[in-house]
Amino acid sequence: MDAEVEVDLGGQRTRASVVPGTPGGAEELESCAQCLSNKAKADLAYGQARYWQALHGRAVQRELALKAKIEQLRAQLHESEHRLFGEKSERSKSKASGKESVQGTRKRGQQPGAAGHGRRRRGESLPVIEEMWDLDAQQRCCPTCQRPYEPLEGSEDSELIEVEVRAPRRVIRRQRYRASCRCPAQPGIVTAPGPAKLIPKGSLGISVWVMILIDKFVFQRPPYRWLADLRLTHGLAIAPGTVTDGLQRLMPLFEPVMKAIVEKNLEAKHWHADETGGPVYVKREGKPGYHWQLWVFLSKHSAVFQVEPTRRGKVVETYFGKSAPGILSVDRYVAYRILLKRGRIVLAYCWAHVRRDFVRIARDWGAQHQRWALGWVECIAELYRLNGQRVRGRDDAQAFAVADGTLRQAVERMAEWRAMEWAAADLLGIRRKGLKSMTNHWVGLQGFVAHPEVPMDNNTAERAQRNAVVGRKNYYGSGAEWSAKLAAMMFSIFQTLLLGKLNPRLGLRAYLELCAHNGARAPADITAFLPWEMSEERRKQLSVPTAYRQSA
Numbered sequence: 001m002d003a004e005v006e007v008d009l010g011g012q013r014t015r016a017s018v019v020p021g022t023p024g025g026a027e028e029l030e031s032c033a034q035c036l037s038n039k040a041k042a043d044l045a046y047g048q049a050r051y052w053q054a055l056h057g058r059a060v061q062r063e064l065a066l067k068a069k070i071e072q073l074r075a076q077l078h079e080s081e082h083r084l085f086g087e088k089s090e091r092s093k094s095k096a097s098g099k100e101s102v103q104g105t106r107k108r109g110q111q112p113g114a115a116g117h118g119r120r121r122r123g124e125s126l127p128v129i130e131e132m133w134d135l136d137a138q139q140r141c142c143p144t145c146q147r148p149y150e151p152l153e154g155s156e157d158s159e160l161i162e163v164e165v166r167a168p169r170r171v172i173r174r175q176r177y178r179a180s181c182r183c184p185a186q187p188g189i190v191t192a193p194g195p196a197k198l199i200p201k202g203s204l205g206i207s208v209w210v211m212i213l214i215d216k217f218v219f220q221r222p223p224y225r226w227l228a229d230l231r232l233t234h235g236l237a238i239a240p241g242t243v244t245d246g247l248q249r250l251m252p253l254f255e256p257v258m259k260a261i262v263e264k265n266l267e268a269k270h271w272h273a274d275e276t277g278g279p280v281y282v283k284r285e286g287k288p289g290y291h292w293q294l295w296v297f298l299s300k301h302s303a304v305f306q307v308e309p310t311r312r313g314k315v316v317e318t319y320f321g322k323s324a325p326g327i328l329s330v331d332r333y334v335a336y337r338i339l340l341k342r343g344r345i346v347l348a349y350c351w352a353h354v355r356r357d358f359v360r361i362a363r364d365w366g367a368q369h370q371r372w373a374l375g376w377v378e379c380i381a382e383l384y385r386l387n388g389q390r391v392r393g394r395d396d397a398q399a400f401a402v403a404d405g406t407l408r409q410a411v412e413r414m415a416e417w418r419a420m421e422w423a424a425a426d427l428l429g430i431r432r433k434g435l436k437s438m439t440n441h442w443v444g445l446q447g448f449v450a451h452p453e454v455p456m457d458n459n460t461a462e463r464a465q466r467n468a469v470v471g472r473k474n475y476y477g478s479g480a481e482w483s484a485k486l487a488a489m490m491f492s493i494f495q496t497l498l499l500g501k502l503n504p505r506l507g508l509r510a511y512l513e514l515c516a517h518n519g520a521r522a523p524a525d526i527t528a529f530l531p532w533e534m535s536e537e538r539r540k541q542l543s544v545p546t547a548y549r550q551s552a
Helices: 025-085 206-217 223-234 240-266 313-322 334-341 351-364 367-392 397-423 429-440 459-475 481-499 504-517 536-541 546-551
Strands: 003-009 012-018 176-178 189-191 270-277 293-298 303-308 326-330 345-349
Touching (some): 025 351, 025 429, 206 223, 206 481, 206 504, 223 240, 240 303, 240 481, 240 504, 293 481, 303 313, 303 481, 326 334, 326 459, 345 351, 351 367, 351 429, 367 429, 397 429, 459 481
Antiparallel strands (some): 003 012, 176 189, 270 293, 293 303
């Protein structure tokens, strides 16, 4: 019969069976139990060590995640404060301010050693009114002995520019005649024709409508401010409803011009495109809110603005559906990628947006990332410099070939640097996010290399929209769809005139006068008002003054 003994296995008591009379049975069992007890203790200690190591690892990961979150929140706070209270992100600060800039210490304005433009002659094209100023009789003699002064030949001349605005009221008196004969075809009373009007039986002349359109869509002054100025300065009160109704009735006059601008724009081989918010305060079925989009498509000779209720890619797809193949300079907004499916339009992405990514990292994410980000900023600046040299040497084939080769080598070095950093195991957090966009858009970012006529950035489109953005801030968008479409139409016409170095006021005045003489209808032939169609003599008549070109 087996006997049971009690042994200790790692702090736990257990019972085991022993055959009586077996030599050394108890001793061997006790030895085995001791081994099992030591192993259990070791396993327990190892398990506890692994448990505490796991807890420590999770604590370390949690601490790193919290530090990263704190760093991100600090960066967001810094960026928010900068937007509210700071200067522009890419504006340099002078040495005198004691503040450093992420792009150097270059001062604004004309640089020392640069060629000046000389003293500017203002108002050379203005009519001259000569005035002769003389001393009073008692001032023409010596105050001591009263002997008269001797006049000198010539005079000391100076100029003073004055602007006097008049608002006359034209009283039209049309002479009437009565026939002295009794011919059956002769009317009883014959009245002289009156002046041509844009709006039949309207009381506002062409000059008033020119001023309203220029003030609102070129200088972005809300009409109610202009009407208030007119009332305070000249005592003339015009109801806002009269202006609103008149603008709506004038809108069909500009439709043929707008159609010609769109057709010319679609014939181009290279465009710039951008979009910005443009509120339209109307309720539309299926669209919540009033946030619409103002799109711009800019070519060398024309600018087309379109106001659309959506920011989706179908707007771009519809517009370029009938265009010729070409290159479109854009930012990194995903809606433009819909054009890649057609294969006719090539996207050239904007290097200025990539640069802004690294400028923000250097500004907002602390010193540990600043040096890394500024390295990329300097690398992008070098690309701009080399591309500028290449563009300036396009007329010299040999110089262009050398500059083109140098630029391509710089782009290859940047590609190698980007690929090496992107593959690095320690590229985490904001650094990886900063390189992600460059990596995803690298093919489009190289568009300027093969096409020297394509700029490296899309700043041209952003500058074209600046005027419309000022208007959005001044008069808060449009109150009706027709008003929004009129705004886009006038932005297109005025920007196209400015691209052709034409004076918007002169061009608009000449066109509206022709419409008025055509029975308040758009003329059949508008080639005399299209910058790419008009004669050189016509261009000189409507050209922008030299002083405006220098200041623009």
